[in-house]
Amino acid sequence: MVDDRxxxxxAAVINQYLESAEPVGSRTLARRNGFGxxxxxxxxxxxxxxxxGYLDKPHTSAGRVxxxxxxxxxxxxxxxxxTLPAQEGVRIRAAYRxxxxxxxxxxxxxxxxxxSLTGYPAVVVMPAPRMPRLLxxxxxxxxxxxxxxxxxxxxxxxxxxxxxxxxxxAPADLAHMTSVLSRxxxxxxxxEVADVHLAYLERALGRHAALVEELLSLLPGGDxxxxxxxTVEGFDTLFGLPEFHEVARIRAVxxxxxxxxxxxxxxxxxxxxxxxxxxxxxxADMADxxxxxxxxxxxxxxxxxxxxxxxGPRRMDYGHVLAAVEQVATEWNRALG
Amino acid sequence: MVDDRxxxxxAAVINQYLESAEPVGSRTLARRNGFGxxxxxxxxxxxxxxxxGYLDKPHTSAGRVxxxxxxxxxxxxxxxxxTLPAQEGVRIRAAYRxxxxxxxxxxxxxxxxxxSLTGYPAVVVMPAPRMPRLLxxxxxxxxxxxxxxxxxxxxxxxxxxxxxxxxxxAPADLAHMTSVLSRxxxxxxxxEVADVHLAYLERALGRHAALVEELLSLLPGGDxxxxxxxTVEGFDTLFGLPEFHEVARIRAVxxxxxxxxxxxxxxxxxxxxxxxxxxxxxxADMADxxxxxxxxxxxxxxxxxxxxxxxGPRRMDYGHVLAAVEQVATEWNRALG
DNA sequence: CGTTAGCACTCTCCATACGAGAGTGCTAAG
DNA sequence: CTTAGCACTCTCGTATGGAGAGTGCTAACG
Numbered sequence: 001m002v003d004d005r006x007x008x009x010x011a012a013v014i015n016q017y018l019e020s021a022e023p024v025g026s027r028t029l030a031r032r033n034g035f036g037x038x039x040x041x042x043x044x045x046x047x048x049x050x051x052x053g054y055l056d057k058p059h060t061s062a063g064r065v066x067x068x069x070x071x072x073x074x075x076x077x078x079x080x081x082x083t084l085p086a087q088e089g090v091r092i093r094a095a096y097r098x099x100x101x102x103x104x105x106x107x108x109x110x111x112x113x114x115x116s117l118t119g120y121p122a123v124v125v126m127p128a129p130r131m132p133r134l135l136x137x138x139x140x141x142x143x144x145x146x147x148x149x150x151x152x153x154x155x156x157x158x159x160x161x162x163x164x165x166x167x168x169x170a171p172a173d174l175a176h177m178t179s180v181l182s183r184x185x186x187x188x189x190x191x192e193v194a195d196v197h198l199a200y201l202e203r204a205l206g207r208h209a210a211l212v213e214e215l216l217s218l219l220p221g222g223d224x225x226x227x228x229x230x231t232v233e234g235f236d237t238l239f240g241l242p243e244f245h246e247v248a249r250i251r252a253v254x255x256x257x258x259x260x261x262x263x264x265x266x267x268x269x270x271x272x273x274x275x276x277x278x279x280x281x282x283x284a285d286m287a288d289x290x291x292x293x294x295x296x297x298x299x300x301x302x303x304x305x306x307x308x309x310x311x312g313p314r315r316m317d318y319g320h321v322l323a324a325v326e327q328v329a330t331e332w333n334r335a336l337g
Numbered sequence: 338m339v340d341d342r343x344x345x346x347x348a349a350v351i352n353q354y355l356e357s358a359e360p361v362g363s364r365t366l367a368r369r370n371g372f373g374x375x376x377x378x379x380x381x382x383x384x385x386x387x388x389x390g391y392l393d394k395p396h397t398s399a400g401r402v403x404x405x406x407x408x409x410x411x412x413x414x415x416x417x418x419x420t421l422p423a424q425e426g427v428r429i430r431a432a433y434r435x436x437x438x439x440x441x442x443x444x445x446x447x448x449x450x451x452x453s454l455t456g457y458p459a460v461v462v463m464p465a466p467r468m469p470r471l472l473x474x475x476x477x478x479x480x481x482x483x484x485x486x487x488x489x490x491x492x493x494x495x496x497x498x499x500x501x502x503x504x505x506x507a508p509a510d511l512a513h514m515t516s517v518l519s520r521x522x523x524x525x526x527x528x529e530v531a532d533v534h535l536a537y538l539e540r541a542l543g544r545h546a547a548l549v550e551e552l553l554s555l556l557p558g559g560d561x562x563x564x565x566x567x568t569v570e571g572f573d574t575l576f577g578l579p580e581f582h583e584v585a586r587i588r589a590v591x592x593x594x595x596x597x598x599x600x601x602x603x604x605x606x607x608x609x610x611x612x613x614x615x616x617x618x619x620x621a622d623m624a625d626x627x628x629x630x631x632x633x634x635x636x637x638x639x640x641x642x643x644x645x646x647x648x649g650p651r652r653m654d655y656g657h658v659l660a661a662v663e664q665v666a667t668e669w670n671r672a673l674g
Numbered sequence: 675c676g677t678t679a680g681c682a683c684t685c686t687c688c689a690t691a692c693g694a695g696a697g698t699g700c701t702a703a704g
Numbered sequence: 705c706t707t708a709g710c711a712c713t714c715t716c717g718t719a720t721g722g723a724g725a726g727t728g729c730t731a732a733c734g
Contacts, residue, residue, distance in 0.1 A: 057698090152480050164436050
């Protein structure tokens, strides 16, 4: 069994590996981390930890490297949950003091903040197996031939679209459309809006019915909506990391993070745990990429809205990343709660 | 002097290099491009072209590679201006048939389109030494504690911001603010809006004056505005190119493209030429990066709004890229004209 | 006189070899 | 159980030696 001393050895190996990014040998381990144990004794301990699957050896005569299982044990049982440095807490709170409530802006700022706190790429996703409900919907006239479509949802965020409309559509027509659409659609999940049977609307709106159909397809989740509520920021942080010294690896991660389906799977895989850590092959999509993911769930009321996550190499400072992700999610939930 | 035959040789070298990305030798050149000349004769021609600076030699016994000057000559005098494949023209026109007139969305779609047409990263910038004028400004109430700020400019695009406001601010107050702000600010260049002396506004708006100041800072170009009108899309196209097989080069380009100041300089360097090509060291910022840039100017009326550009390795298919950039700029200008 | 064939020379690239360095596993002594 | 010592293994950097491709030059040719 993993006794106390072996735990300390494992922790020491991981900590050193987090810093150096290079296989940890018994000699240097003994020197830097004077357990009062010699290198030879540590060799025995390391051999045991390897046999049990907590450590790997890149090749026969290299040092040891943590395995998925090793990191998992470390995260679950050895990690001392530090609290975030005061200064970083202040940054997070300051970020959510802003008054802007635009969906895309909000996601982007959050991802940017988290990436800059952790030094890894950050992802914020708000997709929708269970879509937010539409609270209100407004169609507002702008100058010559323009209109704004504003959709307020129960997520606390507002989606919007600005478009041009036929010149012969008077402000009064817009107002009429707004009231019909509001009456008909308010309270429905956004995902259903596209499927609403439009027969009634078509009769009520006469020759502008076609326009309505186009409008609805512009709402988030609609057919024409090209801007899924998912943001990745801080991709460039990867450039500096030794595990991404080959273009092929960087490219693979880029493709992973920008692939549409990744977002959906991410959500499915994470469920509604408040905080989740996925290491290496634990997350199917990331197998072979040597990536880890630390995420938190965004909620409003009882409902899961999405996730905020940090994606990085398996060799990441889980303590700090966990604290940062948790704190950001907490502030988000508070700001929109 | 560069006679007709030397021109043909230069063109052949460049064309072959565009395909192979590898130094072109006299032997293969003679084989593929039967000028009716032997390799030995071509060697003489190549030696002349090199001496005059149109070609470079990576090392003594490699083939020849076009220099900046060589590409320049090719672009200015040898390039046959092909017209864009019909299919691509259709894609471009289709893209601008959409009715959306949101500034950020518009820029993003344009960059994405251009990148996918050319296979290189595309940049769209609409910064502002000479900022667009504010046509109208509206402050609209949303459900509970929310408001939308819409600013329509004479660029044909609409900038917007959604934010939360104090609960005690009634719709009537918003309407009042809208009318005061509109009267005061309409017709002014956006860049000046932040500097407008607010004394009058403060008196007119009483206790909500502070809010106004915050609002104005959210307008594009304002202090708090974090979303400069500049978009880069298609960065991942670089991953496949042989000139970017080292992470360091990719990183350098990433930093160039995302650096704030790049956008401003880009504009300054391009002036108002309808179309511009900058090769390698011709553009100071891109020295040492072996990059080229093909750009077109976006205008509305007589005014320069910004630029749309493709950034890629010097070894790019200038003919096709030029055609694509030109066509996209033309359609943009038509769509918003 | 321009063009071409031939040839010696140069430079890169790749595969191989080899020693240095770091680490391991095992054995035997404390 | 812990530790020192030792033989062994594997990587990595450097050196070495063709093979391949291309050049420049010279001399012959139409």
